[in-house]
Amino acid sequence: MHIAITGNIGAGKTTLATKLANHYGWEVLYEAVDGNPYLPPFYEDMEKWAFHLQIYFLNSRFEQVLKIKQLTERKTIIQDRSIYEDAYIFARNLYETGKFNETDYQTYKSMFNTITQAISHPDLMIYLRADLTKLQRQINKRGRDFEKNIDPNYLLSLNKLYEDFVELYTHGKLLVIDVNDLDYAESEDDFRYITEIIDNNISMGTQLSIQNI
Numbered sequence: 157m158h159i160a161i162t163g164n165i166g167a168g169k170t171t172l173a174t175k176l177a178n179h180y181g182w183e184v185l186y187e188a189v190d191g192n193p194y195l196p197p198f199y200e201d202m203e204k205w206a207f208h209l210q211i212y213f214l215n216s217r218f219e220q221v222l223k224i225k226q227l228t229e230r231k232t233i234i235q236d237r238s239i240y241e242d243a244y245i246f247a248r249n250l251y252e253t254g255k256f257n258e259t260d261y262q263t264y265k266s267m268f269n270t271i272t273q274a275i276s277h278p279d280l281m282i283y284l285r286a287d288l289t290k291l292q293r294q295i296n297k298r299g300r301d302f303e304k305n306i307d308p309n310y311l312l313s314l315n316k317l318y319e320d321f322v323e324l325y326t327h328g329k330l331l332v333i334d335v336n337d338l339d340y341a342e343s344e345d346d347f348r349y350i351t352e353i354i355d356n357n358i359s360m361g362t363q364l365s366i367q368n369i
């Protein structure tokens with residue numbers, strides 16, 4: 157089974173993916189942040205580095221889904237952010253805010269469309285919904301150097317596109333969890349609240365039905 161955690165920057169995907177993997181004995185695949193040569197310069201000059209960064213993420217996410225295809229024959233994989241978010245949220249936002257020019261955006265979209273024809277969708281998507289205050293608090297807490305001047309409007313635009321995305325998502329089962337008042341990193345009760353939602357919505361070892369809930 158393939159499970160993907162989706163959500164804005166600082167929503168808490170990595171922490172949750174790690175905790176769920178430990179809890180259920182799943183394998184986790186993280187996104188390419190450490191060693192990504194384009195992320196720090198991208199935050200300095202988005203217009204200049206947008207295309208490079210999107211190609212880098214698209215390729216790394218494609219590699220992941222190919223790996224997931226092989227691994228899910230034997231085990232459940234939890235993926236920290238899906239390939240859809242690159243295209244429908246980050247790339248689209250760059251385009252809509254004038255940081256991705258028309259030619260680069262069309263080239264990127266065409267690559268994305270080709271790739272998505274060759275991949276399978278996650279059996280379950282878990283969207284972590286968090287408002288600006290929560291996102292900023294968590295971004296500050298982890299203190300990554302290149303994220304320290306992140307524009308609140310950037311986070312707000314991404315949040316809006318996330319909401320549009322989950323509204324229209326039909327590739328498979330989707331769980332929306334509001335994490336604004338949760339602290340599953342510290343509170344076992346909060347973590348249990350999430351595992352109960354998951355337990356109620358998936359039946360381990362069986363194929364998930366294709367439906368939104």
Ligand SMILES: Nc1ncnc2c1ncn2[C@@H]1O[C@H](COP(=O)(O)OP(=O)(O)OP(=O)(O)O)[C@@H](O)[C@H]1O
Pocket residue numbers: 163164165166167168169170171187189195209210213236241242243246247294303
């Ligand atoms: N397609 C993309 N385009 C631009 N930036 C991206 C893209 N994918 C990821 N990023 C950036 O990569 C960095 C790492 O992502 P993020 O912080 O969301 O992951 P994370 O550490 O898993 O977050 P979380 O706090 O939810 O665990 C962020 O700065 C994010 O903006």
